[in-house]
Amino acid sequence: MRTRFIVDKSVGYFLMLMALTSILAVFLIGFFTLREGLPAISEIGLGRLLTGSVWRPGLEEFGLVPMIAGSVLVTIGAAILGVPLAIGCAVFLAEIAPRWMSNIVRPAVELLAGIPSVVYGLFGMVVLVPLARKVPVAGNSGFGLLAASAVLAVMILPTITNISEYAIRLVPREYREGSLALGTTRWQTITRVILPSARSGIVAAIILGIGRALGETIAMIMVIGNSVIIPRPLNANPLTIFLSQARTLTGNIAVEINYATGIHESALFATGVILFVLIMLINSSARAIMRERTR
Amino acid sequence: MEETTGACRLRTIGYKLWYGDFCALHETTLDIPSNRITAIIGPSGCGKSTFIRTFNRMNELIPGVRVAGEVLLDGQDIFRLDVVELRRLVGMVFQKPNPFPKTIFDNVAYGPRAHGLRDRNRLAEIVEKSLRSAALWDEVKDDLSKSGLALSGGQQQRLCIARTLAVEPEVILMDEPASALDPIATLKIEELLQTLKKDYTIVIVTHNMQQAARVSDFTAFFMTDENRSGHLIEYGPTSRVFTNPREKTTEDYISGRFS
Numbered sequence: 285m286r287t288r289f290i291v292d293k294s295v296g297y298f299l300m301l302m303a304l305t306s307i308l309a310v311f312l313i314g315f316f317t318l319r320e321g322l323p324a325i326s327e328i329g330l331g332r333l334l335t336g337s338v339w340r341p342g343l344e345e346f347g348l349v350p351m352i353a354g355s356v357l358v359t360i361g362a363a364i365l366g367v368p369l370a371i372g373c374a375v376f377l378a379e380i381a382p383r384w385m386s387n388i389v390r391p392a393v394e395l396l397a398g399i400p401s402v403v404y405g406l407f408g409m410v411v412l413v414p415l416a417r418k419v420p421v422a423g424n425s426g427f428g429l430l431a432a433s434a435v436l437a438v439m440i441l442p443t444i445t446n447i448s449e450y451a452i453r454l455v456p457r458e459y460r461e462g463s464l465a466l467g468t469t470r471w472q473t474i475t476r477v478i479l480p481s482a483r484s485g486i487v488a489a490i491i492l493g494i495g496r497a498l499g500e501t502i503a504m505i506m507v508i509g510n511s512v513i514i515p516r517p518l519n520a521n522p523l524t525i526f527l528s529q530a531r532t533l534t535g536n537i538a539v540e541i542n543y544a545t546g547i548h549e550s551a552l553f554a555t556g557v558i559l560f561v562l563i564m565l566i567n568s569s570a571r572a573i574m575r576e577r578t579r
Numbered sequence: 580m581e582e583t584t585g586a587c588r589l590r591t592i593g594y595k596l597w598y599g600d601f602c603a604l605h606e607t608t609l610d611i612p613s614n615r616i617t618a619i620i621g622p623s624g625c626g627k628s629t630f631i632r633t634f635n636r637m638n639e640l641i642p643g644v645r646v647a648g649e650v651l652l653d654g655q656d657i658f659r660l661d662v663v664e665l666r667r668l669v670g671m672v673f674q675k676p677n678p679f680p681k682t683i684f685d686n687v688a689y690g691p692r693a694h695g696l697r698d699r700n701r702l703a704e705i706v707e708k709s710l711r712s713a714a715l716w717d718e719v720k721d722d723l724s725k726s727g728l729a730l731s732g733g734q735q736q737r738l739c740i741a742r743t744l745a746v747e748p749e750v751i752l753m754d755e756p757a758s759a760l761d762p763i764a765t766l767k768i769e770e771l772l773q774t775l776k777k778d779y780t781i782v783i784v785t786h787n788m789q790q791a792a793r794v795s796d797f798t799a800f801f802m803t804d805e806n807r808s809g810h811l812i813e814y815g816p817t818s819r820v821f822t823n824p825r826e827k828t829t830e831d832y833i834s835g836r837f838s
Contacts, residue, residue: 382642458677462739465635466690466746467667476693477679 321553341548354530359497361433370444378452397442405506408435427509430526440493451485491570501534588613588780594648605810616781618795625801626809635669670743674755676735678727686727690746713741733764753783
């Protein structure tokens with residue numbers, strides 16, 4: 285009796301220790317990134333880092349605006365391409381597909397989440413970049429925001445699809461029946477009752493997808509071109525901005541960290557801190573939205 | 580059927596229903612008269628909800644359901660009608676009040692809007708008329724932009740009735756509409772039924788035999804036993820079924836000798 289009690293207790297403590305370890309990992313990563321980034325933040329200043337439009341480490345110019353623009357634009361592109369696809373997929377899985385079919389489609393979508401991102405990069409290089417190059421605009425190399433957005437759209441698909449499908453399935457069956465019983469079509473029921481009722485869950489799903497998009501690194505390096513420029517339209521058509529090359533915040537760190545020293549290295553760590561805070565904000569806002577829903 | 584008077588609105592002829600291989604409802608033949616309240620009574624699992632969900636083909640939402648026999652609405656085979664049109668003609672109020680998470684106005688306007696009505700004034704008229712018919716207007720007229728979910732249970736159920744009336748059905752099906760409500764709210768719904776039957780044909784499933792006796796003109800008694808799942812035992816004018824049942828099973832059930 286007594287030994288059993290002791291075993292029970294110690295298993296409890298052991299498991300708690302494991303849980304604390306993962307929290308400790310988050311804390312340590314945050315702490316060391318911040319420690320390494322602090323010299324740059326104090327010397328250059330957060331303001332100049334965030335608003336400077338020139339990144340030329342050799343000349344001690346550390347403006348992150350080109351990379352911020354690159355990250356933001358590629359994420360917007362990925363959302364434009366990926367969100368409708370993902371929500372369509374979620375509606376299909378939750379509302380339309382018979383069980384046997386969703387049992388095939390769902391694992392296939394989930395498999396997308398398991399593909400290493402370097403493989404996405406390879407696919408982007410051999411398929412999407414050549415495709416993007418076919419758009420006949422002067423200065424279009426194929427490498428750039430369009431190809432990167434397309435790769436990213438597929439990468440965030442499983443996140444958004446999974447969570448949205450879950451949110452749609454949580455909509456009470458009574459709403460669905462109540463709507464159909466009024467003589468509405470299935471499509472009307474989906475667009476007028478089910479999607480509005482699942483809205484907060486779907487918004488949270490999109491935000492989490494965006495968080496994932498902002499953090500993606502290697503696949504972006506492989507297809508986005510990595511030029512340190514603020515993306516601009518290649519001709520009079522503003523949409524050609526997506527044919528411009530760019531560099532993401534994450535890509536900037538990965539490309540330069542191998543040879544960076546001194547303040548340059550610290551500036552890259554500071555970029556890491558900015559990303560860390562940004563993604564923490566994004567995830568917690570998604571969490572807050574979801575919590576609001578379940579209440 | 581000899582007892583039904585007036586025009587018959589709904590009729591089932593040898594209607595049967597299976598869930599997969601399980602026959603949930605055995606051959607049922609009965610006529611439901613127009614502008615009357617017909618109550619469907621019987622113990623749990625006797626197929627009364629399944630039966631009522633036949634008339635707006637809600638059973639089709641469940642995979643694996645098969646039916647046989649005929650079901651007629653005003654002489655037309657409902658299985659040949661467009662299901663969306665059928666459900667406009669045959670409205671339904673559910674056991675648990677299920678207003679949409681929208682405003683009171685939008686709840687009532689939902690059906691007409693889905694059917695293509697855009698004119699604001701016309702919508703406002705329909706909303707007011709429907710809420711009045713559902714005896715809810717006086718309680719909510721100052722606050723139509725409040726969420727339907729903010730109302731009390733009884734009010735929510737009357738909102739659902741108003742929502743159903745707004746699409747101008749001919750028949751209203753009610754699946755234990757008061758079972759989730761307190762006695763006062765129940766009484767309000769029962770009073771409402773008496774005014775609604777002037778304009779609509781009402782079929783109501785109820786667990787509560789006093790309620791069936793109080794509100795209905797005709798009563799159909801369904802039963803289930805070891806040998807047969809849901810089947811119709813007796814059907815006739817409520818006063819006759821309750822005071823002078825023809826079947827021993829009916830008498831036993833009504834006098835409370837079964838659960």
